[in-house]
Amino acid sequence: MKKVDSGQLKVDSENPDSSCQLSTVNCQLTLMVQGTTSDAGKSTVVAALCRWLARQGVAVAPFKPQNMALNSAVTEDGGEIGRSTALQALACGLAPHSDMNPVLLKPQSDRGAQVIVRGQVLGNMDAIAYHDYKNTAREAVLAAWRDLSARYPVIIAEGAGSPAEINLRENDIANMGFAEAVDCPVILVADIDRGGVFAQLVGTLELLCESERNRVVGFVINRFRGDPALLQSGLDWLEQRTGKPVLGVLPYLHGLLLDAEDAVADAGEHAGEALNVVVPVFPRISNHNDLDPLRLHPGIALHLVGPGQTPPPADWVILPGSKHTRADLQWLREQGWEPYLQRHLRYGGRLLGICGGFQMLGRAIHDPDGIEGRPGSSDGLGLLDMETTLVAGKQLRQVEARLLPGGEAVSGYEIHNGVTAGPALQRPLFDVGGRLDGAVSDDGQVMGGYLHGLFDRAGVCDGLLQPPQESTTDYEQHRQAALERLADAIETHLDASFLRGYSRHPGNA
The missing domain is CATH 3.40.50.300 (P-loop containing nucleotide triphosphate hydrolases)
Structure with missing residues (x-):
């Protein structure tokens, strides 16, 4: 040179x-x-x-x-x-x-x-x-x-x-x-x-x-x-x-x-006992950086499942964010995930939805004004008693919250158009400075909310997912x-x- x-x-x-x-x-x-x-x-x-x-x-x-x-x-x-x-x-x-x-x-x-x-x-x-x-x-x-x-x-x-x-x-x-x-x-x-x-x-x-x-x-x-x-x-x-x-x-x-623009990084390998976390990779998956702390966690084996792949047995399934929730929900059904999720829950597995994935857990998703695509409504997975309507005016905010009921501090952010309502919200997942967010099923198996970045603090990951060993990795220190x-x-x-x-x-x- x-x-x-x-x-x-x-x-x-x-x-x-x-x-x-x-x-x-x-x-x-x-x-x-x-x-x-x-x-x-x-x-x-x-x-x-x-x-x-x-x-x-x-x-x-x-x-x-x-x-x-x-x-x-x-x-x-x-x-x-x-x-x-x-x-x-x-x-x-x-x-x-x-x-x-x-x-x-x-x-x-x-x-x-x-x-x-x-x-x-x-x-x-x-x-x-x-x-x-x-x-x-x-x-x-x-x-x-x-x-x-x-x-x-x-x-x-x-x-x-x-x-x-x-x-x-x-x-x-x-x-x-x-x-x-x-x-x-x-x-x-x-x-x-x-x-x-x-x-x-x-x-x-x-x-x-x-x-x-x-x-x-x-x-x-x-x-x-x-x-x-x-x-x-x-x-x-x-x-x-x-x-x-x-x-x-x-x-x-x-x-x-490090934070990727779009490409979904390989999940990596874990030796020994680990909590199996399975994530469907939607065609319009968004903010999948939410998963990065799980890749680094010594007690978690993260499995990313793309089109045509068979999801393995899981302790947890996470439905991530989506830029086109109704279309990705249709993809989920076409890929055979609905019976997989029913079987997963029947045998005691747990399910978490983040943002668009949270909206999928309800009875229905309505998009009367075509915010994400063709106007219309779609049946949700029906696992939480709530419905979501997509409305103009995206919610953009950085938040400090607490995980309920454990009280672990969450530092995250919201990016969504949906307004979610229904009895399921009476049992929230987060306390966002006095404003309640998300929902948890009566049996505690199904839950979700709008907060992205919820795993960035190791205490939240350990408190919510409860892997067999705690994380020694501070995600913010890892990025630095x-x-x-x-x-x-x-x-x-x-x-x-x-x-x-x-x-x-x-x-x-």
């Missing part, structure tokens, strides 16, 4: 004031991380850069112009953004804010999505309608970036998918369209673990226009396993072929578990340790002059 010429980056580490030429917003510096493919590692590289810069005392914030994901988080200003961006805010030591992810698309079908702009639901659009809306969305993106830039001198932005998706280039706001609009440099990340890494990088460059190619200042190769010396000849060829530096080769970090591990990898494997140029930016501590 050759050293980075600070002139390529428009950042001179010996004269950091030169970085002001990148933007006229308070001498602000934006760097964008784009990827050759989805899941190339953009989110983790952004999180790593954010944590490394924060460790240097840099006032840095993450930014993702447009995201498409079903995992979301509630922000301090009462909005909704992608979960991965919220994790990057944590890496910066910041509370998540809606300015950090001004456009969030939550798929509801193969052709349509709920559109969230600056934290609030705009409505549902199909792909063609959203394409026509992009010019308006661009203004929201640039306004959010300007507002964020006024508060933080360094912004690490993340692209979406690949900048070489030709069919999406017109009116692009997610990748090069944003980079061109704010005139920021771009680093390109490729995943060598997938294979074909040199084709990914060279092919992506070839599909960009000249001005876009010129703003790519270097490459990062992600998830490398083995001896780096074996890769050197390829790196030399790549730099000669493109005239651009390889900024670093990041190692494959085994066992890294994983972010430190990412920052260490960046510090060790990324070009030092590149990092120095950003850490010496004027206005930083």
Whole structure:
């Protein structure tokens, strides 16, 4: 790898004031991380850069112009953004804010999505309608970036998918369209673990226009396993072929578990005695980060069951969140889960529903206004005496609650449209500051509620699920340790002059 010429980056580490030429917003510096493919590692590289810069005392914030994901988080200003961006805010030591992810698309079908702009639901659009809306969305993106830039001198932005998706280039706001609009440099990340890494990088460059190619200042190769010396000849060829530096080769970090945008991580293996927890993976599963603490729990064996798979015997079944509750309930029935759940309960198993999964437990789900899809009603599983009506006006709040009746503290959040009513709610699962949430059946086998993140505190997991051994893992500490591990990898494997140029930016501590 050759050293980075600070002139390529428009950042001179010996004269950091030169970085002001990148933007006229308070001498602000934006760097964008784009990827050759989805899941190339953009989110983790952004999180790593954010944590490394924060460790240097840099006032840095993450930014993702447009995201498409079903995992979301509630922000301090009462909005909704992608979960991965919220994790990057944590890496910066910041509370998540809606300015950090001004456009969030939550798929509801193969052709349509709920559109969230600056934290609030705009409505549902199909792909063609959203394409026509992009010019308006661009203004929201640039306004959010300007507002964020006024508060933080360094912004690490993340692209979406690949900048070489030709069919999406017109009116692009997610990748090069944003980079061109704010005139920021771009680093390109490729995943060598997938294979074909040199084709990914060279092919992506070839599909960009000249001005876009010129703003790519270097490459990062992600998830490398083995001896780096074996890769050197390829790196030399790549730099000669493109005239651009390889900024670093990041190692494959085994066992890294951090908030995902959409991909459902493997459950992992557990040796010895364990509580068996089974989860159906809905086609529109949302906020499945709720399950991450269970993956880490030494006393829990988590089984994720996809389409066509036979669910194993379970101590607990958890019905997770859903972005299209009625459609996912229909999928559940088509996959044969209803008789499985009846048999599970008949033999003493227990069942928990979270948000959309909680709504499925009732007698019916009504969607008279077509909030999630075609208007209509669906019969629920009939396991709790309640009904849910989907209404406009999404509930978005961060909450502190207590688990009933044990009293364990819960720190979670709500993201839902449904209003649930019925006698079952007279036996609640949570006390949310005096407001009761959820329901528990008379025999205690079936329960649920609207709170996401309920397992983040180990005491709740142990108190509710009662595994054979208690957890020794603090999930929040685990996330912080994983972010430190990412920052260490960046510090060790990324070009030092590149990092120095950003850490010496004027206005930083």
